[in-house]
Amino acid sequence: MSILTYKDDEALGRVRSVDTATVVVAVDDVDRLRKLQVNRLAVLQSSRPGQHLVGIIQKITRTAIEGAAQAEVDSEDGEVVTELNVVRIALIGTLVDKLGLKENVFLRTLETVPEIDANCFALEGERLTAFMRVIANIGSDTQKLSLGHYTLDEKADAYLNGNKFFQRHATIVGSTGSGKSWTTARILEQVAGLGNANAIVFDVHGEYSPLQGDGIRHYRIAGPADLDANATLKDGVIFLPYWLLSYEAMTSMFVDRSDQNAPNQTMVMSRAVVDAKKKYLTDGSHADVLENFTIDSPIPFSLDAVIAEITALNTEMVQGARAGSEKQGDFHGKLSRLIQRFENKRTDRRLGFLFQGAEETMKFNWLDEFVVALLAGTKDQTDKRGGVKIIDFSEVPTDVLPLIVSLVAKLAFSVQQWAHPGRRHPVALFCDEAHLYIPERHQSGGAGDISVEIFERIAKEGRKYGVGLVVISQRPSEVNRTVLSQCNNLVAMRLTNGDDQAVVRRLLPDSLGGFGDLLPVLDTGEALVVGDASLLPTRIRISEPSQRPNSGTVEFWERWAANAEIGGLASAVDGWRKQTMQDDVSAEL
Numbered sequence: 397m398s399i400l401t402y403k404d405d406e407a408l409g410r411v412r413s414v415d416t417a418t419v420v421v422a423v424d425d426v427d428r429l430r431k432l433q434v435n436r437l438a439v440l441q442s443s444r445p446g447q448h449l450v451g452i453i454q455k456i457t458r459t460a461i462e463g464a465a466q467a468e469v470d471s472e473d474g475e476v477v478t479e480l481n482v483v484r485i486a487l488i489g490t491l492v493d494k495l496g497l498k499e500n501v502f503l504r505t506l507e508t509v510p511e512i513d514a515n516c517f518a519l520e521g522e523r524l525t526a527f528m529r530v531i532a533n534i535g536s537d538t539q540k541l542s543l544g545h546y547t548l549d550e551k552a553d554a555y556l557n558g559n560k561f562f563q564r565h566a567t568i569v570g571s572t573g574s575g576k577s578w579t580t581a582r583i584l585e586q587v588a589g590l591g592n593a594n595a596i597v598f599d600v601h602g603e604y605s606p607l608q609g610d611g612i613r614h615y616r617i618a619g620p621a622d623l624d625a626n627a628t629l630k631d632g633v634i635f636l637p638y639w640l641l642s643y644e645a646m647t648s649m650f651v652d653r654s655d656q657n658a659p660n661q662t663m664v665m666s667r668a669v670v671d672a673k674k675k676y677l678t679d680g681s682h683a684d685v686l687e688n689f690t691i692d693s694p695i696p697f698s699l700d701a702v703i704a705e706i707t708a709l710n711t712e713m714v715q716g717a718r719a720g721s722e723k724q725g726d727f728h729g730k731l732s733r734l735i736q737r738f739e740n741k742r743t744d745r746r747l748g749f750l751f752q753g754a755e756e757t758m759k760f761n762w763l764d765e766f767v768v769a770l771l772a773g774t775k776d777q778t779d780k781r782g783g784v785k786i787i788d789f790s791e792v793p794t795d796v797l798p799l800i801v802s803l804v805a806k807l808a809f810s811v812q813q814w815a816h817p818g819r820r821h822p823v824a825l826f827c828d829e830a831h832l833y834i835p836e837r838h839q840s841g842g843a844g845d846i847s848v849e850i851f852e853r854i855a856k857e858g859r860k861y862g863v864g865l866v867v868i869s870q871r872p873s874e875v876n877r878t879v880l881s882q883c884n885n886l887v888a889m890r891l892t893n894g895d896d897q898a899v900v901r902r903l904l905p906d907s908l909g910g911f912g913d914l915l916p917v918l919d920t921g922e923a924l925v926v927g928d929a930s931l932l933p934t935r936i937r938i939s940e941p942s943q944r945p946n947s948g949t950v951e952f953w954e955r956w957a958a959n960a961e962i963g964g965l966a967s968a969v970d971g972w973r974k975q976t977m978q979d980d981v982s983a984e985l
Contacts, residue, residue: 398493399500399526400439400448400519407515408432411440412482414509419451421516423481428518432456435914435935437519437527437548438485440510446493449510450502450519450527451485452933454910485516486908488933491530500530502931528552531932541586543579543887547922547935554925554936561885561929562824562864565855569872569900570889575921577603579887580826580868581941584784587824588612593783594773596808597826598801602790603945604828611774613782617800618749619791628754629769634787635753636803637762638699643669643691644846645799650737660727661734668705672697680760694807696758699751703738706731746793749800767811770804773821798833798847806850812861822862825854830867831874848876855882872899885927890918908933 409423419440423429432453440449459480487506495501510516519527528546532555541558545551570576581604587593588611597604605614618633627633641649643666651661673695677686689695710732712725742751756762768776774783792800805825812820827834834851835844854863855878867883869875873895880903888900901912904926911924911933918924918935926933 397499398446398448399523399530400491400493400517402439402515402517404515406517408438408518409481409483409516411510411512411514411516414512417487417506417509418454419485419487419510419516421483421485423483426458426481429456429458429481429483432483432518434910437524438483439491439517439519440485440487441514441516442490443508443511443514447508448491449487449506449508450489450491451487452908452910453483454486455484457482457484483516486910488908489931491527500526502527502530504931524549525551531555541583541929542939543582543923543925544921544937544939547937550937554934556885556925556929557931558929560927562822562866563859564884564928565858565865565867565882566885566887566927566929567867567869567872567875567880567883567903568887568889569869569891569896570923571892571896572870573920574870574889574891574918575923575938576868576870576889577828577945578921578941579889579923579938580604580828580866581607581943581945582938583866584612584826585609585941585943588784590774590783592773592775592821594771594821595784595824595826596770596804597784597786598804598828598833599786599788600790600797600801600829600832602788604786605788606946607786607943609943610781612784612786613777614786614788615769616788616790617792618753620745620748623745623748623752626754628756629766634766635749635757636800637696637753637757638750639673639696640694640763640803640807641750641799642806642846645803645843648799648843648846649741649796650734652733652737655733657730657733660730664706664709664727664731665702665734666691668702669697671705672699672701675701682760694763696760696762699738699742703735706735706738710735746791747796749792767807771808771811771821771823776821794832796843798835799843801827801833802847802850805854809850809854809858809861809863812858812863815861820862822864824864824866826866826868827851828868830869830879831871834867834876834879836874836876848879852876852878855879872896875899885929886925888915888918888924888926889922890920891915905933 408428409421411419412422413420434453434456436453438451438453440451442449489502489504490506492501492503493499528549529552532553539558541556541561543554543556546554568576568579584597584607587595588609593611615632615634618627618635622633646665646669647662650665651658655661670691673689674686676695676697677689685695709725709727710729712728713722714725716723741747770785774780787804789797789801808823808825812823833847835848855865858865865883867875867879872880873893880899886900886903891897891900897912897915900915904911908926911926914924914935921938923936923938925936
């Protein structure tokens with residue numbers, strides 16, 4: 397039985413004009429006009445039986461008519477019309493009474509448009525609740541990703557299609573305090589509850605450390621304090637050895653492009669790295685790899701050997717023109733700055749996760765173990781737990797953060813790319829604070845440029861290899877436009893900055909441009925949801941996650957008014973000096 401059965405006397409008005417997906421309806425009853433609200437839903441008669449067109453009210457206009465113009469708009473019953481009341485509606489889909497064996501199916505297609513004088517009805521009350529239940533029935537129960545409740549009807553649960561949410565990439569945006577982390581935690585706890593989940597969270601500020609459970613595993617990039625503790629992957633500490641860096645990443649880190657000798661330094665470094673990798677493979681009897689490897693192949697090599705070869709060239713003396721004479725070699729003195737940068741980086745304890753890892757990171761099979769820990773789904777983990785891997789990057793220096801985050805992202809993409817198509821287990825990458833490492837503006841050849849290139853490729857090609865992106869940011873205007881354009885699902889929380897609002901408006905379909913006007917007035921925890929994963933573009937009130945992330949805004953006035961002593965300043969200063977997060981916050985200054 398159709399849920400949208402109306403009588404003619406329930407009509408708001410009749411269609412006056414039709415323009416592609418926009419309809420203008422004339423409303424004669426002023427009382428009914430007053431009850432209408434922008435962004436509410438309306439139903440229009442379709443030219444096909446058994447179908448109704450559903451739209452969103454975009455604009456309500458009440459205009460007085462004066463003079464001779466009244467004669468042209470006299471009503472049918474002979475009364476003179478003194479005002480013209482119209483409602484503009486953007487069509488968003490079709491409700492079909494019966495489709496195959498299914499009843500009341502909502503389709504995001506418009507095979508027809510309303511005819512002139514077709515009736516228009518309001519969608520409210522019990523009909524609205526019934527319609528929202530139809531919307532919530534997205535495929536099978538295994539596809540449902542629950543966000544909360546529809547603002548239009550709080551009796552109806554709001555679901556997204558989990559498949560399309562990750563297949564087509566997604567972006568979650570909103571100003572500070574709008575509820576981004578809350579929403580992300582809500583999604584993560586549902587992903588973690590799946591039997592064979594697989595997701596990686598780039599946690600830049602350690603916000604998601606409170607999220608616990610069998611489906612969640614926590615890692616952190618090694619800090620200076622971990623170098624002396626002999627921490628390993630089993631302890632939840634990640635070392636990312638320098639040999640995982642690509643040629644472009646090594647060039648960005650070790651070569652100063654402003655140096656007039658930069659081309660020579662780049663060439664010599666690449667040759668030395670290839671030689672060191674060849675030696676490692678030869679010594680380890682890995683002939684099969686030796687035949688096909690490149691400078692970008694993830695193969696361990698000795699950094700000491702690389703520096704020794706470069707130093708030899710930097711001090712090399714060769715046979716001169718006269719017998720017994722010597723002259724400086726081609727690279728004599730031109731590689732000094734390169735050698736100095738190598739030494740500075742390898743001795744910097746903040747970069748210990750790259751250059752001062754445990755001996756295990758130099759073993760050939762270390763990468764196999766690391767990939768399993770990072771990319772295996774729940775069922776492929778040795779303990780059958782922790783399909784969601786939250787990686788804390790909070791101790792990574794800001795200047796290399798884009799390089800390190802993109803290194804992990806590229807590793808995930810490369811593994812998926814080289815996996816057999818029939819054995820790929822899809823993985824989602826949650827990019828928290830994405831504007832920090834997927835910037836719109838970046839220096840050519842720098843760490844930001846390399847990071848953007850990697851994420852652009854994932855955004856464009858990730859779907860083919862089972863890699864989904866969830867881009868999370870409080871400043872969408874500072875996130876790379878190419879990456880955002882590939883995100884076909886949008887969860888927009890409150891945005892107060894005009895530039896950020898403009899970016900989100902460009903992501904909205906043309907027919908829903910008016911939705912952008914709601915961005916500055918959304919309540920905390922409320923979102924506009926549009927995209928392939930949502931049958932109905934609408935406002936949703938996000939339900940509270942069972943475990944809140946550590947991102948709540950500090951209550952200034954209440955904390956200032958409290959009489960309790962806080963302390964912990966001495967510990968903070970000590971952590972600043974040592975460049976590591978302190979566990980003991982009880983010390984007082």
